[in-house]
Amino acid sequence: MADRSNIIEIRDLTKTYTDGLGVKALDGLSLKVKRGEFISIIGPSGSGKSTLLHMIGILDTPTSGTILIDGEDVxxxxxxxxxxxxxxxxxxxxQYHHLLPDFSAIExxxxxxxxxxxxxxEAREIAKELLKKVGLEDRIDHxxxxxxxxxNQRVAVARALANRPKIVIGDEPTGNLDSNSSDKIYELLRKLNRDYGQTFILVTHDxxxxAKTDRIIRIVDGRIVDDRNLF
Incomplete structure (x- = not known):
């Protein structure tokens, strides 16, 4: 039975890509994430971070194992x-905002x-409020x-929150920004986490x-080698 205090439960997850050499990207990985946590996932390139994120984001299917999101086996x-x-x-x-270039921020x-x-x-009203929340109320038509x-990354953050998701996933969300902009985006995400109580999971090389998140999960060769609560 799922533990309802956990928004995510991953059990013995494996992912093997059968093309080429049959690389095992995830190797029996298990993980629990509580509601409202603000988590970072780190590790070297090719360690399985993005594969794990794609599994949590229901963008890919595992070779074996179970993923429960809010109690549902996805x-x-x-x-x-x-x-x-x-x-x-x-x-x-x-990392790249992927905004539609011919549409305004609010669109x-x-x-x-x-x-x-x-x-x-209704959509315009919600979008306007979210853009205000991320400090772009005077840029909605740009x-x-x-x-x-x-x-642009702030617009992308507002778009990610549009449907009030329970979980917000960031794949190098500040990787394409200078240090000042990166710090501002982090502070924005942290504030939104506190204001809305949503769970944030960020893959980052930074x-x-x-070190400023609630918990660091380090992955090497498809396995969790360190899992530390910081606060």
């Missing part, structure tokens, strides 16, 4: 069920809301090429940023 879901669970429970922030944030079935007026890198 490894046994159909493609349609997985897509629905992903849209309902998860928000994504990537980019509205997009997942419209896809989920919100009407245009397109990505009219914004700085840090501002050890300084990792």
């Amino acid at each position: 490894t046994t879901m159909s493609d349609k069920e997985r897509s629905s669970a992903r849209n309902k429970m998860l928000g994504f922030i990537f 980019n944030v509205m997009m997942p809301l419209l896809i989920s079935g919100k009407n245009k007026a 397109r990505p090429n009219q914004l700085s890198g840090g501002q 050890e300084d940023m990792a």
Whole structure:
């Protein structure tokens, strides 16, 4: 039975890519994440960090093992069920913001809301409030090429939060920014974590940023070699 205090439970997860040499990206990995935690996942390139993130994000399927998200076993879901669970429970922030270049900031944030079935007026109101939350209320009609890198990443953060996901996943969310912008994005994510109580899981190469999270999980060769609570 799932422990309801945990938003994520991963049990004996393996992922082997059968093309080429049959690389084992994850090797019997188990992990529990409590609701509202702010976690960093670190490790060398090729250690399995991004593979694990893709599993948690329901973007890929494991070779074996179980993943429970909010008590639901996502490894046994159909493609349609997985897509629905992903849209309902998860928000994504990537290293590159992936904003639609021909759309304004508010239109980019509205997009997942419209896809989920919100009407245009409601979606605009929610998007406007989120852009205010990330400090861009005076930039809502600007397109990505009219914004700085840090501002575009703030729009991406607002978009990730649009459907009020239970879990926000960041794959090197500050990796393409200068140190000042990176610090500001981290502080923003931390504030949102405290304000909304959502679970944040960040893959990062930035050890300084990792040291400011609640918990550091270090992965090497597809296994967790260190798991430390910092606060």
